[in-house]
Amino acid sequence: MTELLVGTKKGLFVLRGEPGEAFDIVHRSFPGDVVEYACRDPRSGRCFASVTSGFYGPRLFFTDDPAGEWRQATGPAFPEDVDGAAVKRIWVVEPAEEPGVLYAGTDPAALWRSEDDGETWELNRSLWNAPTRPEWRPGAGGLMLHTVCPWPGEPDRLAVGISAAGVWLTDDRGKTWRTGYAGLVPLYIPEEAREGTHALCIHKMERAPLRPERLFMQFHGSVYKSDDAGETWADVAAGLPAGFGFPVVVDPADPEGAYVIPLTADVDRTPPEGRVRVFETRDGGATWAGRGEGLPQDEAYLTILRQAFDDDGGSPLGLYFGATSGDVFGSADGGATWFTAATRLAPVTSVRVSG
């Protein structure tokens, strides 16, 4: 039995089922509100849901039973001495390497830390006060910190991704930060404006747990990998039908293995040729192979958003992604074949395997 937490534009859906067959909707929470992101902390079993009401703003909820009562966290919310800033959306919640510690990322782009299993949150002021922040500009989805990559076994080391202000790295648990910009090429701005720009639109990145210095990144217009913990990046998009896309998944058992879901371009965020295909590499991005068996292969014009693709950590690897069409697809064999786990949900914002 596999459990998925599926965030949508109209609530959180808890799906359960056997891989290979349609999943059951076992619960729906927060009807009518956008659930930006939902996950389960595997250490504690606690579930988190980032909920944005069109009326009453964003907030984070948590529960030990996603079909039960949810409690509202205290924060993330900016302290009164931070002039004017107010949280618009909570994009991600990420378990850290220390017991009871989690990180969250928000719009406006800020990192938050909780030391009590997500009940209260504190702003990382060092990153918030980055001297270049006045030069940061939002992407289409806002100016947000959407990705947090802990380093297995080393709680001092983090990489975070900001759209559109690049990769930021710390080796001292967030006391100081430096950029990881080298090698990233923002093709969406004039060549003469690229030198020294902060306008680096990270869509998603993920660290290989068995080789933590290896990360893969889906960028705004290309796919990159890093072999030095995010300090420098190399373009590995050759062989993909398009460089654009949002999510990326790294095989937790194989640092050379990763998956992306290409979309035609930033001006047409649908699968190339109307064919939904997941592309897999087994050689660190040197070559890519399309995996579409079981996925819509004709006239499919859906979008897969940055938080809507996840793996189950198993062997063979289970993969799940949701689309703006309201469909959720899964694979029980590392992407070789796919099945439809759910249809006709609201547009999917996030998918996380939770059990």
Add this chain to the structure above:
Amino acid sequence: MVVVTLRSPLRDLAEGSRQVDVEGATVGEALRALERRHPPIVGWILDEHGRVREHVNVFLGGARVAEDARVAAGDVLHVLPSISGGSR
């Protein structure tokens, strides 16, 4: 005292109260007093800097008012969702 009237889901956060009597000289002070009385409502009407959220309407005497509007004893504040919210 100022009376704050609430609809669902705010009412649910205020232990089911349709009306809550609070002290305050401004709309913001009255709503902060509401938050102190019913902490689950923190962040729903006012943002972290005490501003009425963009898609929440607070009405006083038939007019939409901001957090700095003055209130007097006996005033009734109606808190409602705006028709501009919820579009996503």
